[in-house]
Amino acid sequence: MKIIQSPREMQEFALAARREGKRIGVVPTMGFLHAGHLSLIDAARKRADIVVVTVFVNPIQFGPQEDLEQYPRDFEHDRRACEAHGADVVFAPRPEDMYAPDRSTWVEETRLSQGLCGALRPGHFRGVTTVVAKLFLLTQAEVAVFGQKDAQQALVIRRMVRDLNFPVEVVVSPLVRDEDGVALSSRNSYLSADERERARVLSRTLRAAAPALRSAGLEALEAIREAMALEIGKCADRVDYVEILDADTLEKPTLDTREVLVLLAAYFGKTRLIDNTLVQVNWKEACSCAN
């Protein structure tokens, strides 16, 4: 397995591989890899000849008050995990090699990135789309794997790829949870035992909401949402949002909605966690049956 630090070397390697007809798959990460990340590497392995895992704590997606400095890092662990999962390249650039001091170009999605985490973390998604566009160009990937864990991010990336005609197939891989139901996240390492115990409320509430969403009608959504927020508020130190939205548009669901995305963000101590679930619904049919 090759370790590449220089962006120029990464691009030269990728262009040479492409000239040999190799299909490159990329898995963008911020490192401190866990089983969720590894499932993305496995998904990429199935779809590409060369799998590039990028390990880069991207400074431009962190707000000034956020945890850029404290973000957990363990390159040796990441290197071994990538090797064990059959990655071909780990691309781990230095921030100063990715961003010139006088850089003045951004890639920005302006619709799906506005609400939810976009509203609470101004500039976050602009930082994500900019770095992902750069990683696509540097790795020459034809397939890129992202996690459903960051559901809004996956939608924003898909939209960017469509709108800017990136020749990249975007694959979104299922959310991986720990045994206690908590969604795996590098940020879980910040949690105390008590915070971890309380954080279980997120997945518990999502699990309970799914049957209610399927059986209730569109008009019951707000009551379900409020009940979830109340439940989470009992365990979390702060609830950022509880939203039930159309899974394709991130707009308010309508009778035509076929799948809803239930999205949560809450603080446990100083740690902000997100979680979500997809629920198939068929309110239109339920509605016409009742009539």
Ligand code: AMP
């Ligand atoms: P991160 O290192 O947190 O920026 O995540 C890198 C990629 O891994 C993103 O596409 C995430 O959505 C994905 N990811 C993170 N946690 C999980 C998880 N628990 N299950 C599946 N994918 C995940």
